[in-house]
Amino acid sequence: MKRTLYSSDHEAFRESVAAFVQREVVPNLERWEEDAIIDRGVWLAAGKQGLLGLAAPEEYGGAGGADYRFRNVILEEFAKVHATALASSFSLQDDIAIPYIAEIGNEEQKQRFLPPMIAGERIGAIAMTEPGTGSDLQGIKTSAKQVAGGWVVNGAKTFITNGINSDLVITVAKTDPAGGPNAFTLFVVEREMEGFGRGRKLKKVGLHAQDTAELVYEDVFVPDENVLGEIGGGFGQLKNMLPLERLSIAAHAVAVAEAVLAETITYTKDRRAFGQRIADFQNTQFELAEMQTLVNVARVYVDQAILSFNAGEFTDVDAAQAKWWTSDLQNDVIDRCLQLHGGYGFMLEYPVGRAYQDARIQRIFGGANEIMKMIIGRKIVGRP
Template identity: 55%
Template sequence: MERDVFEADHRAFREVVRDFVTREMAPHMERWEKAGIADREIFAAAAKVGLLGFNVPEEFGGGGVDDFRFNAVVAEELAASDVHGPGFTLHNDVVAPYLLKMANDEQKARWLPPFASGEEIWAIAMTEPGTGSDLKGITTTAVRDGDDWIINGAKTFISNGINSDRVIVVAKTDPAGGSKAFTLFVVERGMPGFTRGRNLDKMGLHAQDTAELNFDNVRVPAANLLGEEGRGFYQLMTNLPEERMSIAVSAVAASRSILDQTIEYAKTRTAFGQPIGSFQNSRFLLAELDTEVDIAQVFVDRCLRALSTKELTHVEAAKAKWWTTELQQRVVDRCVQLHGGYGYMNEYPVAKAFVNARIQTIYGGTTEIMKEIVGRALGV
């Protein structure tokens, strides 16, 4: 089905992104997967051609484009090629909105130019060993000491955790708790007491560095407080539609890509004297998946249009996030089955797509949390 959400500029941008992903990233994936991390230089290279920092104002060295459809193009092209290595979407879709919305002028001048140029890599640290979706359970603390803040605690599952130069850390600044107890701080590489734990061994996404971070009396100057003291919880909430749509568009793009590859496989692989796709079971299954992925694409595109005009609600984003990522699970599972024994071999893209898909219904808010959001909005 023809997609109507993109215009000529987006299509031209897609050519650039696809070219970069194919030539500069895909060939390195095997090495990055073995190393458990991507080369940090790829950030600067990607920024040079416009894959990163396009949504940062021009005065800070960015592209000056505030239109989430460009974010979607990058997310889609990475997902379609299963190039999950460096956390580009984390930069574009999650970190950038925080800095643009919450940093003051001094901070913007300090942080945005190397962010936009890809020289500095960022991460965001919310999750803790004992705290996932229930952010109010965060135990990392920040205590004021003169003009500084002293941070203590541990974070885990942090994407870009090893490569990152600056990390947005969510910490509790009011021991009494409650929704006004949290504040965001930017912790920098080299600050005494800030150390990294393991690069975590994961089921999939092997080229993505995902780490534990430790904070042992880390002294952070007040100039690195992001946004307002006590407003961290609300600041986290305001950016959720972008993060969830980033995952939703990736889910549909990855589903479409692996499904198209599987359809091709079903046409060429023969068994019992005929292409396996011509058996009714395979044909119906492919028909069902193709239909559902098309339907998902239409819904996501509609949400994308709403997000590009800042009209998307967090409930709509939650709907898109859970449904598309659950669809992705079914698509990759059935595509492995259609590949038979080859589907289980890592040399086939479908095997990697299968494991790489699995986190999608978990990070950025689990399916169950998404349904809570949708359900609560129904007033039930």
């Protein structure tokens, strides 16, 4: 089935991205894994080449387009070289942090925050999850108390992507002690603010190169000009922005599944056992046939989801369906591909081994897949 998602402009952009990947990413992948952090040089290089802020308005340095197909090209090219940690970090910047500022921020905030973020000079993060809360955002305990000229924030966050590198952290805090849906507000907390610090850089099952950390807020004064959106409007703002985050997870999931499957097909054609190619065994052919079909079906769905997002028709239910299905599929395909590699699949020198580690989080972040099914199920039965 011929793919029709892209135009010649997208393919020309792909050539530029592929060159960037070979020049700035591939030579550094092993070092980033060993150092357990991605150095800031690649962020500056990406900003210089125009790979950040693709959907941000041109007046702030962005590309000025709402066409997610260009972002998807980047995800696909990163997937081909298994730069999963970098893809996740960049998605946090381009699909979460920058859109929050661009969509919710006032004019002064856009002028102050967007240009350095688009240039890769300032790295963004979002801090929702806390120890003991997980997907239950109603359980957030980080508080913000109003004082003259601003707010004092106290609390702790965990599992924060870009937690060490981040310069601007969009922080969810409770501004009404009584609780309820209107009790939470978003604040842009900056690295240099007194009382704001980093806890541990967390050791993870996968995505070793990506800096995931704890954050600590001890009487952090956040001025009024760093309040993002309306006081008490945090939950509504989060809900409105989540579909894009989940689309990015789905798009990356399919891209990685495609890349790992393509490498596995090559491996089974080259590797021999019992006097014949592994690809010549009927079980191998059945496995490859099933996986190729599943990945192709998922690709068609995600391509349509991207077009739906571009048209402004992509809903929270669409996003939940795309996120849970593709992330489950990604994990299943990689697991089966690893099995076809035999013992070599368990070695990290083979990309399938690292992909196996990195894929597991896809079913958790952006909202656990069980939460995605609740969103879908409630819509089906007519519950709010």
